[in-house]
Amino acid sequence: MKIRRGGIRMSNKTCLICQGTGCVSAGSREIHASLEKEIEQLGLSKDVKVKRTGCHGFCEQGPLVVVEPEGLFYAGVKVDDVPDIARSLSPQGEPLEEKPLYHDSATGNPITHYHDISFYNKQQRTVLQNCGNIDPEEIGDYLATGGYQSLRKALFEMSPGQIVDEVKRSGLRGLGGAGFPTWIKWEACQRAPGDEKYVICNADEGDPGAFQDRSILEGDPHSVLKGMIIAGYAIGARKGYVYVRAEYPLAIKRLEIAIDQARKKGFIGKSILDSNFSFDIEIFQGAGAFVCGEETALLASIEGKRGMPRPRPPFPAQSGLWGKPTLISNVKTYANIRWIVNKGADWFAGIGTEGCKGTAIFSLTGKIANSGIVEVPMGITLREIIYGIGGGIPGGKPFKAVQTGGPSGGCLPAELLDTPVDFDSLKAAGSMMGSGGMVVVDEDTCIVDLARYFVDFATKESCGECAPCRLGTNQMLDILNDIVEGKGEMEDIDILESLGMGIKKGSLCGLGQTAPNPVLTTLKYFREEYEEHIIEKKCRAKVCKDLIHFIIMPDRCTGCHICTKVCPVNAISGDPKQIHEIDQELCIKCGLCFEKCPPKFGAIEKNYGSKVMED
Amino acid sequence: MIKSTADIFSDFKGTEDDLIPVLQKVQENFGYLSQKSMMDVGRFLRIPTSKVWATATFYTQFRLKPIGEKHIMLCRGTACHVKGAPRILDEIELKLGITEGETSSDGKYSLESVACIGACGLAPCILINEDVKGRLTPKLVNKLFEDKERRDQDVE
Ligand SMILES: Cc1cc2nc3c(=O)[nH]c(=O)nc-3n(C[C@H](O)[C@H](O)[C@H](O)COP(=O)(O)O)c2cc1C
Ligand code: FES
Numbered sequence: 001m002k003i004r005r006g007g008i009r010m011s012n013k014t015c016l017i018c019q020g021t022g023c024v025s026a027g028s029r030e031i032h033a034s035l036e037k038e039i040e041q042l043g044l045s046k047d048v049k050v051k052r053t054g055c056h057g058f059c060e061q062g063p064l065v066v067v068e069p070e071g072l073f074y075a076g077v078k079v080d081d082v083p084d085i086a087r088s089l090s091p092q093g094e095p096l097e098e099k100p101l102y103h104d105s106a107t108g109n110p111i112t113h114y115h116d117i118s119f120y121n122k123q124q125r126t127v128l129q130n131c132g133n134i135d136p137e138e139i140g141d142y143l144a145t146g147g148y149q150s151l152r153k154a155l156f157e158m159s160p161g162q163i164v165d166e167v168k169r170s171g172l173r174g175l176g177g178a179g180f181p182t183w184i185k186w187e188a189c190q191r192a193p194g195d196e197k198y199v200i201c202n203a204d205e206g207d208p209g210a211f212q213d214r215s216i217l218e219g220d221p222h223s224v225l226k227g228m229i230i231a232g233y234a235i236g237a238r239k240g241y242v243y244v245r246a247e248y249p250l251a252i253k254r255l256e257i258a259i260d261q262a263r264k265k266g267f268i269g270k271s272i273l274d275s276n277f278s279f280d281i282e283i284f285q286g287a288g289a290f291v292c293g294e295e296t297a298l299l300a301s302i303e304g305k306r307g308m309p310r311p312r313p314p315f316p317a318q319s320g321l322w323g324k325p326t327l328i329s330n331v332k333t334y335a336n337i338r339w340i341v342n343k344g345a346d347w348f349a350g351i352g353t354e355g356c357k358g359t360a361i362f363s364l365t366g367k368i369a370n371s372g373i374v375e376v377p378m379g380i381t382l383r384e385i386i387y388g389i390g391g392g393i394p395g396g397k398p399f400k401a402v403q404t405g406g407p408s409g410g411c412l413p414a415e416l417l418d419t420p421v422d423f424d425s426l427k428a429a430g431s432m433m434g435s436g437g438m439v440v441v442d443e444d445t446c447i448v449d450l451a452r453y454f455v456d457f458a459t460k461e462s463c464g465e466c467a468p469c470r471l472g473t474n475q476m477l478d479i480l481n482d483i484v485e486g487k488g489e490m491e492d493i494d495i496l497e498s499l500g501m502g503i504k505k506g507s508l509c510g511l512g513q514t515a516p517n518p519v520l521t522t523l524k525y526f527r528e529e530y531e532e533h534i535i536e537k538k539c540r541a542k543v544c545k546d547l548i549h550f551i552i553m554p555d556r557c558t559g560c561h562i563c564t565k566v567c568p569v570n571a572i573s574g575d576p577k578q579i580h581e582i583d584q585e586l587c588i589k590c591g592l593c594f595e596k597c598p599p600k601f602g603a604i605e606k607n608y609g610s611k612v613m614e615d
Numbered sequence: 616m617i618k619s620t621a622d623i624f625s626d627f628k629g630t631e632d633d634l635i636p637v638l639q640k641v642q643e644n645f646g647y648l649s650q651k652s653m654m655d656v657g658r659f660l661r662i663p664t665s666k667v668w669a670t671a672t673f674y675t676q677f678r679l680k681p682i683g684e685k686h687i688m689l690c691r692g693t694a695c696h697v698k699g700a701p702r703i704l705d706e707i708e709l710k711l712g713i714t715e716g717e718t719s720s721d722g723k724y725s726l727e728s729v730a731c732i733g734a735c736g737l738a739p740c741i742l743i744n745e746d747v748k749g750r751l752t753p754k755l756v757n758k759l760f761e762d763k764e765r766r767d768q769d770v771e
Contacts, residue, residue: 021734025747059736208692208731246639246676248733249745287635287674290730304634306673365694365735372736403693437735439693453696457730463673568709590705595753 012047013089016066018132019052020218021211021250022059027079031063034079038086048089051141054219054254056132057373058119061102066132070095071114075102105369105391119370122388124351126359127335128375131219136254139261142222148267150341154230155275158341163234164190167337169345171357176202176293176330177408177435178510179356179423185327188317189235192325197237199228199279200302200321200328203244203251204286206293207406208457210363210437212373213331217244217251220335221258225281227334229268230341232279235327240281243298246288255283290407290461293435294509295328297463308465309509330435332361352378356422366403366439369394376421383417386440397442401526405434407454407461408514410521411447430521432514446543447526448533452480454518462511469512472503476519484544486610488534497523538608545589546610552593554579556603563593563604618644620655631660638671647678675729683718683725687711687743692731694738699752703739704728706753710760724760 017023017032036050056064061075065085072095074085081100088096101110102117111117125131134141142148154163168183189197201224205213217224228240244252259281262268270278284302291297292307299321301307320326336358340348349357356378362385365371369391376385382402386392393399401411410431412419419425423433441450458473476499482488500516507513523530532538539547552563552572559577564570571587574580582593597604623640627633637660641652648671657664671677689704708714711724718725734740737749748759 021732021747022736022749025734025737025740025749059734062737205733206730208690209694209735210731211733211735214733247729247731285636285639287639288676288730289674301635302632304632304670306670363694363735365738366697371694371738406693437693439697441697445697450697453693457691461730590709591702592753 012091013070014049014051014068015085015089016051016053016056016068016132018054018056018062018064020055020059020062020215022055023062023064024250026062026076028063028077030079031065031077031082034082035065035086038082039089042086042090044086044090047091051135052137053133054131054136055215055373057125057128057215058117058370059373060371064132065100066114067095072096072112073102073114073117074100076100105394118391119372119374119389122384123375124359124377125375126339126351127216127223127332127361128219128373130223131215131373134220136219136221137257139222139258139265142220143265146342147222147338148226148262148265150338151226151229151267152273154233154341155273155277160190160234160236163230163341166340166345167234170340170348171345171352172333172336172340172348173356173423174329175332175336175361175435177405177433179433182329182333185317185329186231186234188315189237189325189327192235192318194324195236195238196324197235198321198324198326199232199235199237199240200298200326201228201240201242201331201334202293202295202298202328203242203248203331204293204298205245205248205331205435206290206461207408207435207437209365209403209406209439210435212361212363212436214248214251215373216331216335216361217248218254221251221255222262223335223338224331225255225258225262225268227337228281229272229279230337231327231329231334233277235325237327238279240279241284241302241321242281243284243286243292243302245286252283252285259283289463290457291463291509291511294511297509298328299326306463308463309511311508332436353420353422355424360421360433360436362404362421362436362438364390364438364440367393367397367442367445368440378422379420381418381420382412385421385438386417390440393440393442397444400441400443400445401447401450401522403431403439403441403450403518404437405432405514405517406437407457408432408510408517409434409437410517411441411450411525412521413525416525430517430524432517444541444543446484446539446541447522447529448480448484448539449541449543451519451522452477452484455480455515458511458515462515466506466508466512468503468506469508469515472499472506473512473515475499476503476516480519483530483533484539485546486533486537486544488530490531490534492534493523493527493530537610542606542608547608548589549584549607549609550582550587550589550591550594551605551607552580552582553603553605556601558601558603560598560601562596562598566592566596568592620652620659624655624659627659629659629661631662634660634662634667634670635674638667638677642677647681649679680718681722683723685724685743687724687726687741688729688732689715689726689741690730690732690734690739691728692735692738694735695731695740698738700739702753703741703751703756706756707741707760710756 065074077100172182173179297307297309316326361375557579564572571583594604653667657667740749
């Protein structure tokens with residue numbers, strides 16, 4: 001019996017082995033090689049196909065192996081598990097019952113099928129549909145899913161004006177962070193005079209803590225390329241660039257392969273599909289600067305300059321790359337185009353909320369039971385994502401905050417967990433959608449330290465062009481450093497607030513205009529933690545080194561000498577079998593002794609208060 | 616394989632917008648951008664060396680000093696930060712005896728940080744050359760760099 005799934009003609013069984021960055025680092029290449037070998041040895045090669053795919057999204061559980069058509073899901077697969085998996089694939093084989101099945105994070109029960117896992121079954125995977133199901137290095141796989149059909153439809157059945165109109169009616173808003181209506185840019189570029197125009201895909205993914213754009217490029221590069229080609233046809237451009245950060249070597253490699261294969265098939269290049277439309281795509285590797293995600297800085301960077309933003313207007317749609325009209329959109333924005341062209345604007349507008357259509361894609365990370373890439377319709381609540389899909393905080397710890405929008409966004413507290421996830425609601429709460437990072441933190445994270453972390457990031461990444469951003473963020477960092485070191489004063493809070501507002505108003509580009517957000521939102525929702533640091537000199541999460549100390553409890557210390565050996569500064573004294581003691585003056589609070597003291601003794605405690613106060 | 620700068624340049628058309636790709640290729644070949652290679656690039660693209668230097672120092676990817684055999688890049692992204700990256704950094708620094716931005720005197724290790732590796736689901740993580748090592752704990756770091764300690768002892 002042959003089974004058809006998503007249009008791909010399969011042998012009896014197909015093993016999909018994730019080859020995304022996460023799974024590769026967990027050893028999925030070895031799993032692939034050994035599974036192929038086992039299957040061959042068992043003489044199953046004819047009936048079982050082994051396929052390498054892009055990211056399944058559940059990176060934390062890697063390496064992942066999915067067996068279709070049943071939808072069996074194996075997680076954390078080890079090379080030792082491979083013979084069992086291979087045998088289970090024979091005609092008489094039964095699905096495995098224990099290892100390496102995925103175990104539910106809440107109940108601990110094994111789950112056999114992909115579709116029964118709450119991480120997946122509460123998602124709406126549209127843009128991510130192919131990720132994990134096709135071999136991204138084989139254009140044939142993509143074509144079998146109906147790929148490039150929308151290109152044919154766009155080129156031969158629609159005029160450029162009709163395409164822009166379709167994008168307009170779909171309600172698609174840019175997924176790079178700000179949620180600007182996509183059609184406005186398309187129309188502006190289309191109407192702009194001249195025949196030298198550019199299409200640029202922003203794959204700089206600067207938000208530290210986000211990797212969804214990378215997963216799409218690694219798992220389904222053609223869907224992005226196709227969106228760009230259709231955009232090129234609609235606005236009348238002949239050249240496109242994908243701006244990818246150099247830190248993503250695998251994404252770059254897969255894009256190169258995809259462009260090459262698409263060119264051979266006649267989807268990219270001269271006279272695409274024998275029409276009179278020609279379009280070429282080139283990859284530009286970003287050299288590592290967060291500000292280059294900002295569109296005008298990105299343009300400067302492609303032109304070979306320092307990535308410094310410039311004032312807008314003129315907008316890139318009017319004067320972009322080399323002064324020509326340029327359309328810049330995010331990876332996910334382009335990946336949505338094929339759905340709008342294929343299924344129509346009405347279908348697309350049926351997903352999401354009144355003001356925000358379609359799906360949102362997040363990288364769910366931090367202190368969360370199920371971390372990975374999730375795609376949900378716009379408008380579902382933070383709670384549904386964090387608890388429904390993410391399985392909540394590991395170990396049943398209380399939730400403290402969720403950070404979205406990266407260095408431009410904010411931290412929202414438990415009271416706001418029912419906020420709908422869309423551009424407007426998150427903005428109203430003081431945060432923002434951003435390009436897709438969603439970092440969950442529990443009580444072990446210090447909110448002041450987290451805010452300090454983001455401001456530190458902004459000072460390092462500020463390009464230095466405008467003073468409010470360059471100097472202002474450094475001022476904020478100095479104040480925050482004082483607070484986490486226990487040297488803060490109450491008036492610092494007011495200064496942070498007024499400084500933050502000033503930087504937002506006075507900065508040239510989005511980096512400075514949003515850099516104070518992490519501080520301002522935490523001051524709004526977690527003010528008491530700042531006050532504790534300042535007044536009581538207390539860090540409730542016991543993170544800030546200057547506000548904690550370590551002490552050896554004499555009644556529990558057995559004098560085993562483990563801590564004295566690990567202490568890097570020789571601050572612990574005591575003869576063998578004698579009670580040890582930490583010299584608070586020498587201690588650098590690295591916490592090694594605390595971690596190394598055997599749990600059966602548990603003799604070292606981490607306490608509030610600096611060493612000075614302890615004296 | 617080390618090519619000469621002239622070999623590298625032959626793949627480019629030599630206009631100003633080649634600057635970043637050319638610098639990337641030069642660094643890929645030599646491991647870093649030497650003063651001489653930056654002067655060569657300036658001459659090839661017909662732009663002042665000061666401009667080459669200004670661009671090279673703007674981007675974190677470019678290095679003006681040679682790096683160690685094992686190039687360790689610690690992720691300082693948000694996901695890694697909240698999952699204990701600062702602690703991992705302490706541990707690596709202790710273990711290798713170098714601080715961020717330095718190369719060990721034996722030329723074996725360089726330690727740098729990067730905004731995000733894009734493997735946030737495996738936080739905290741580091742890159743060693745091109746390999747991602749994820750879900751790190753201080754203990755795992757110890758294991759990863761065990762050899763270093765042994766070698767040092769041999770020397771002693
Ligand atoms: C500091 C800064 C960093 C940015 N980083 C990114 C990024 O990494 N990826 C991205 O798509 N957009 C980023 N943007 C937004 C872009 O300027 C631009 O709005 C976006 O690429 C437009 O695409 P969209 O219409 O699809 O949202 C950034 C903006 C700023 C101010
Ligand atoms: S935050 Fe460390 S890999 Fe993204």
